[in-house]
Amino acid sequence: MPRQSAQQPTQQWTQQGAAHWAQQGTHQGTQQGTQQWAQSPAHSWARTGELEPAQLWSPWSPSTAEGGDGAGQLAGHRLRPGPAETPEPTIPLPRFDVPPVCPPTVSLDTSPVASPTVSPGAPEGLCGPAPVPVPYAVGGAYVLPHTPAGHPTAGRAHRRAGGARRAGTQSQGGEAWRRLVPQAAVVAVLAGGTSAFVAHDKAVELDVDGQRHSLHTFAGSVSQLLADEGVRPGGHDAVEPGRDARLAHGDTVTVRSGRPLRLTLDGRVHRVWTTAGTVGGALRELGVRAAGARISAPLTARVPRSGRELEVWTERTVGVLADGRERRVRTTAETVGELLRAAGVRLRGEDTASVPLDSFPREGQTVTVMRITGGEQVREEHIPFTTVHREDPRLRKGTQVIAQRGRPGLRRITYALRTVNGVRMKPRRTGAEVLREPRTQVVRVGTRTGPPPVTGAEGLDWSALARCESGGRPDAVDSSGTYGGLYQFDARTWRGLGGSGRPQDAPAAEQTYRAKKLYVARGASPWPVCGRKLSR
Template identity: 25%
Template sequence: MTKEEEDNNYSTIKSSKKKSIIISLATVLMFAAVMAFAIYEGTKNTVTMISTGEKEEVKTHSETVGSFLEEQGIKVGQDDYLSHTAEASIDKDIVIEWTEADQFTVTVDGESTSAWTTSNTVEDILAKANIEVTEHDKVTPALDAEVDSETAISVEKAYEVTILDGLEEKKIWSTSTTVADFLKQHKITLGDLDRVEKEMDELILPGSQVKVVRVEKVTDVVEDSVKFAKETKKDSTLLKGSEKVVQKGEDGLVEKTYEVVMENGEEVKRELKEEKVVKEAKKQVVAVGTKTVVASISRGADNKASAPAQKKEAAPAQKKAAATSKPAATSTKTTKTSAPAQSAPASSSREFYVSATAYTAFCNGCSGITATGINLKANPHLKVIAVDPSVIPLGSKVWVEGYGHAIAGDTGGAIKGNKIDLFMPDRSAALAFGRKQVKIKVLD
């Protein structure tokens, strides 16, 4: 072997040893690195991270929850949910739950507010927004409903409303709604005739009053008496001024059927629907005497009867004179007999005939107060006549044939000249009187 060959073999061996050393060194370094990595990874803690329902296991050397979240690039808001505090230590395997809060919009009586929360029930969202609700408030959706951040949540605060239902008054909580919805909500039903004193589409506002008028129609049957009429007939067999009942009057009976409208229990309208005669009235017939009695009285006879002794003692001359004298004139006297209550006075200032009618104060629209201030309704038994003051002065005492003593206490538009109007306490008697020619005497 030449020297050159030997040199080449030596170089080859030397190069081969160098490569072996490098390989061995690299192997040792790699093993050390693997061992170091294995040791490093082996000392990490396992963190189970649950976020928005997703679970992930993460190895970390972070010593606190806060540093771990920072390591993961997670920023926790003040309304977010975090199962541990940021200062909580990580010294072993740990489960960390984090939920990011959503923003919800709530409208209260038209005004909007926001709330950040991780809860999705309406009740929790309202609590987070510091909105108190009562059982009368209207909340949409319902308190137990689960919603998302896109759901509109509204609250209508309730207020007291006065409801007058017929005669019943009560306070009811209500939210802003129409009258029709208010009645439906509180189960207030209306009959065919009932009415509400508000428009049905009118809004119910705080302090409102809703009045429901309960209307009903009822039938009322009433029996009324009908006063009998009076008829007078002249009777020449009765003394003038006296009266005799020939036929006794009887009141009639009529049945009236009314339709009555009642509002809240009170009558507001009455309409006559039917009238039926149950019993006919029977008129009273009165005979009025017209007979006049005439009596003749001799004045001479009276003188003879009153002084017989004086005549016996008369002188002969006187007898002769009496015998030759003309007979004494005989006077006659007419006497009129009348009923005791209506008898004419013994003397009067003047008397004459008048046309007489009758009236009553008990009629629709009649005040009952005469021209001289007499209250005929309060004193129905007074005898009062209406006169023409230019013929018979007001306040005069009079006597009227067939009527009796009375006072001239009233006037009338149709009472002119020799006309009078007799007051009577009931309408039937006034109608039955009609129009008559009677004698009147003005006493003072």
């Protein structure tokens, strides 16, 4: 049979037998791998001499095949190197030294349930100490290493001693397998620990403010990953997915730092936080329409973690009504005055707008331009005088006497005449000048109570008597100076009636009171000519 066909069972032994030891990690797996090797055609070919046993051990190490440490020979047979292969990474495992034994000979059983048959070892002196093969990792599977070269059993002597080995005792073969079992258990434990290590390891992406890092971690949650990496998000920072989210293999964790922003939006100041790294991103995050807006910084400008100031004047549609024509203007103006200049509307003289020129033009607002013309008008007006009443105890109660007559003043007033968009407005007073001050009128008001009534003299016409005697004047005096007052008393009669001073100086009410007392005493005789006037 060609030697190429013998390499396929060798690979079958490597992938199915030793790999099964690593996956199962049990003594039973070790026995199954041994049985499979014993039943394989490659073992039979090696036993019958159709294929050199050195070809059964693969892969082959060129460094040892040249005889450095004897690893290139197997049981006295010369190793024939195969094609060069790229060495694969291995996991270093411990080696165990055992007493010298002869390798057992295994024969195949073609019965339905195959079991190995171990022949007695070779005679003493034909074989030396044989190290127990220790599995090692190749391409994700565990295989047995080569039988060391230079072994006493290597080469053609091994073929000559084949019969003697097949005659070895079954007890020597069993001893070798019992020593192989603990080594397989070690391999299983190491394989299990490696599987657990790989099962909990996760490959994740961590993006902190745009800087991405590929990590391997055992963290079970996003918060644990951030703590392990020294990332401590603040209250204004954003973490995706949530900080309490579970972490799985292949996840991407994004952290965006909060940045303070002093935003002046259409003249109003707002203090806000954003996690965007650029001005454009911050405006999108805050819901500010940047299309057509006037912005104090480019959209690509950075927003540092320390924050920045930003002014945004959004684009608005404002109506302008001027000179009888209305137009709609798209503008980012800060004031109404700037809006009118941008719309090509010029203000002249006293022209103004329906809203203050320094106010903010809002979306949908209509600003009306008012064309103003006019002049001045001067008028002279009288200033009315005031009247002052002063009490006078010398006057009878209810009597008023003007002590000083009032006089109106004079002033000059200036009025502004305005016409707004062709409509004349009400004159507006702009100034006043006083030409003459008004003079106050003073009125004396009597507070004295009148004399009591005189019994027998009431009901007469005393006013008629006074007009006849003195013309109705309380201070009248005849030409000789002897008689005075309303009723022309002489000094002697006046004092006899209880009066004091001169009668013409006494109030009219007192003179009437004294005249009534004289009438009661003497009748109408003191007034021989005018006494008849008392009768009505």
